Amino acid sequence: MTLCRLLVLALLGASLAACQSIHNPPEMSVSKAEDPYDGWYIGSMPDKPHDVPLVDRTKMEEKFSRQTVEYKGGEKPGSIVVDIDDRFLYLVQPEGKALRYGVGVGKQGFSWKGVASVGRKGVWPSWIPTKTMISIKPDLPRFREAGIDNPLGARALYLYQNGQDILFRIHGTNEPWSIGEQVSSGCVRMLNEDVVDLYERVPTGTTVYVKRNGRYRV
Structure with a gap:
């Protein structure tokens, strides 16, 4: 069995909402309903305790690929700027550039908007739904172990204000086709x-x- 097939089988175990919003890839047909991740992964990147599945970027719009761009905002280098409308995250660099x-x-x-800070960082984090998520979907599991079928993915940055976790995160995903879309429960x-x-x-x-x-500003 190939590595990509193993990744697909593991990912098919996902059945969560929350920061995740389970929905099928846009090109998925009824005949492929049993294998919605088919063709989305082309290998993996070594990581611990799990390897990171790598996405076939040809399935995505080129503008959503990681790249260095001109940046004219006034935020200081090292800041993170998320533009909800354009579906981009910028890591501001010196000399008018950004990743x-x-x-x-x-x-x-x-969606939430405002100013926060990275209060903590997590490697292959576990997942616990918020009370709001449970009220919307009562059958959600109350806990999910870390792994490639976890809605938070390989890493999470937890956003804080005044020393308090505001329950919004920047995190990975096991739904690569959702990049560029407006589909999550806020994260x-x-x-x-x-x-x-x-x-x-980022520290x-x-x-x-x-x-x-x-x-x-709200």
């Missing part, structure tokens, strides 16, 4: 390989600006 990543964002009515999701890259670049305490309609 830009494609992201998936919250459904209408679920900002990235490809697993992208969130690993971001995780290594705890990094300022995070999440904006909609060009504004991050």
